[in-house]
Amino acid sequence: MLEFPIAELITPEEQVAVARAVAIMASRDEQVSDSERHFVEELMGQMMLLPEERDLVRREFTNPSDLVEVAHSVTHREARIFLYYQAVRAAFADSRLVEGEREALVELAEAFRFSGEHAVAFIKWVADSIELRERGQQLLVEM
Structure with missing residues (x-):
């Protein structure tokens, strides 16, 4: 997973916009799960x-x-990358990516002028990272 020095890279106004956008992302599947709500909190x-x-x-x-x-109120490149990363993580917070969330991630990538190919690869990387972490946690339980 990526580490971001938030206070150094993102203005307070952008931080609020990031959190709002992530909450909107969580609501895209018409229901906000407890895990999505917890992620935003x-x-x-x-x-x-x-x-x-x-x-x-x-x-x-x-x-x-x-x-x-x-999302357009987030103007700094680093803040946009942070937002996209958090949006992808929020989409997977309930362990599944539904069509409404996938569409929202595409919209967000287009709004930020991210390459579609890179956005898809980034989504896959986050999903793979989450899966690897979960497998590692399961191995620790089984040891």
Whole structure:
């Protein structure tokens, strides 16, 4: 998994936009699972969002804004990569990638002018990383 020094790379405004976009991403399959909600909560904690910012993010679960519109407020390249990475992880938070989530990831990649080929490879890399981590955890349990 990737490590990002968030405070050094992403402005506070972009951090809120990232969290909002990830929450919107989680809502794309018409239901927000507990694991998706937990993922977004952990992300907000990692970015140390203020209580009122967290409330704004949580509203995206029930009344999602336009993903691309929110994402366009993230302007720095590093912040966009961080957002895309977190969006992919959020899509897999419930261990499955449904069509609405896949479409949203394509929209996001296009909005950021990421190469379609690279976006698909990146999604596969994240999925493979998650699978490897889960297999490693299972091996530890079985040892």
